[in-house]
Amino acid sequence: MIPKTIRLSKSIVGSTEKDAIACVIDDSYLGMGSFVHEFEERLKKYLEAKHVICINSGTAALHLALMSAGLKQGDEVLVQSLTYISSFQAITAAGLKPVPCEVIPEICTIDLRDAGKRITNRTKAIMPVHYASRVGNLDEIYEFAREYHLRVIEDAAHAFGTIYKGRKVGSFGDIVCFSFDGIKNITSGEGGAVITSDDAVAQFVKDARLLGVHKDTEKRYEGQRSWEFDVTHQGYRYHMSNLFAAVGIVQLNRFEKEFKPKRQMIAKRYHEALSGIRGIILFPDDYDEIVPHIFPIRVLNGKRDGLRQYLLDNSIECGIHYYPNHLLTYYGARKGELPVTERIYSELLTLPIHPDLTLEEQDYVIEKVKTFLSADYAD
Numbered sequence: 001m002i003p004k005t006i007r008l009s010k011s012i013v014g015s016t017e018k019d020a021i022a023c024v025i026d027d028s029y030l031g032m033g034s035f036v037h038e039f040e041e042r043l044k045k046y047l048e049a050k051h052v053i054c055i056n057s058g059t060a061a062l063h064l065a066l067m068s069a070g071l072k073q074g075d076e077v078l079v080q081s082l083t084y085i086s087s088f089q090a091i092t093a094a095g096l097k098p099v100p101c102e103v104i105p106e107i108c109t110i111d112l113r114d115a116g117k118r119i120t121n122r123t124k125a126i127m128p129v130h131y132a133s134r135v136g137n138l139d140e141i142y143e144f145a146r147e148y149h150l151r152v153i154e155d156a157a158h159a160f161g162t163i164y165k166g167r168k169v170g171s172f173g174d175i176v177c178f179s180f181d182g183i184k185n186i187t188s189g190e191g192g193a194v195i196t197s198d199d200a201v202a203q204f205v206k207d208a209r210l211l212g213v214h215k216d217t218e219k220r221y222e223g224q225r226s227w228e229f230d231v232t233h234q235g236y237r238y239h240m241s242n243l244f245a246a247v248g249i250v251q252l253n254r255f256e257k258e259f260k261p262k263r264q265m266i267a268k269r270y271h272e273a274l275s276g277i278r279g280i281i282l283f284p285d286d287y288d289e290i291v292p293h294i295f296p297i298r299v300l301n302g303k304r305d306g307l308r309q310y311l312l313d314n315s316i317e318c319g320i321h322y323y324p325n326h327l328l329t330y331y332g333a334r335k336g337e338l339p340v341t342e343r344i345y346s347e348l349l350t351l352p353i354h355p356d357l358t359l360e361e362q363d364y365v366i367e368k369v370k371t372f373l374s375a376d377y378a379d
């Protein structure tokens with residue numbers, strides 16, 4: 001039986017989220033107030049973090065994190081080219097220069113050997129992107145940052161819930177940014193958060209999300225607002241609304257028992273069913289530690305686009321994460337500059353994963369991948 005279109009990803013929301021939104025509407029205060037405060041407190045507890053500041057998107061979280069890090073206009077930020085456009089746009093929005101780096105092919109996180117060759121006296125930060133929820137060797141990244149005196153802004157948009165050496169991503173490190181957009185490991189509709197133990201960074205981000213108004217956050221959490229205030233730096237309307245936070249609180253409650261085990265189980269099933277098949281390379285089988293936001297595979301021998309079309313023809317959505325940023329006009333369109341990234345990009349294909357995917361749907365995806373890769377189709 002061919003099912004209806006199998007979604008690549010999906011917002012998993014239902015009656016509990018509806019009730020939470022109704023609560024905010026009954027409360028008649030949709031802006032940033034007690035629900036945002038509660039979401040931040042719960043995230044703090046879950047992540048065992050000192051400061052959590054909720055923002056209205058992951059991109060805005062990265063933007064403010066970069067602005068808060070004490071960098072100067074034109075300073076350079078090392079970042080893998082193979083990432084969502086958000087990482088690059090946040091860097092340029094903060095007046096900084098992204099320096100595209102290669103990735104380690106097996107896990108698609110930043111290749112420090114390559115990054116090391118790109119250090120100049122303007123290099124002031126590194127943005128490791130936790131691609132497909134893997135953090136790579138984060139200890140080495142922090143050592144590298146210490147050696148070159150760099151701030152570390154982790155783009156952890158994919159990695160909510162991932163454990164690294166026994167610790168949750170966000171519970172340690174310099175500045176960590178999550179995304180809670182509609183399809184992430186938890187969603188608040190749209191949203192994001194900056195996590196840090198640096199008091200100065202936290203205060204800067206809190207003020208900057210409210211147009212730079214000094215200590216407005218503290219007032220809003222008491223149901224008040226500032227009328228006479230000072231502003232000392234550029235700010236934005238980047239705060240989270242109570243509506244979004246109410247959804248986020250419900251999603252966080254559902255995460256450990258529902259979303260996390262389901263995502264891990266689906267990834268393990270894919271891994272088991274597809275390992276050993278000729279013509280593809282799988283990412284590592286580390287699904288007890290990571291909470292996979294996406295499930296990319298590498299399709300060899302120039303067969304990626306063929307498999308993609310075949311899956312689409314069979315009502316299976318698939319994705320390509322990501323078109324390398326150094327190939328974009330705004331970032332120089334320098335084809336040939338990062339050969340590893342360009343090769344890996346041409347192989348990447350993302351298969352459906354979300355907590356609503358049924359086993360029957362997943363078996364159908366697996367069967368179609370195997371059929372295509374069998375000699376009849378692949379040659």
Ligand SMILES: Cc1ncc(COP(=O)(O)O)c(C=O)c1O
Pocket residue numbers: 057058059060083084086087129155157158179180181190191192
């Ligand atoms: C790697 C990466 N960074 C940053 C973001 C930005 O998050 P948001 O969509 O919440 O702005 C995303 C979102 O898809 C992402 O995948």
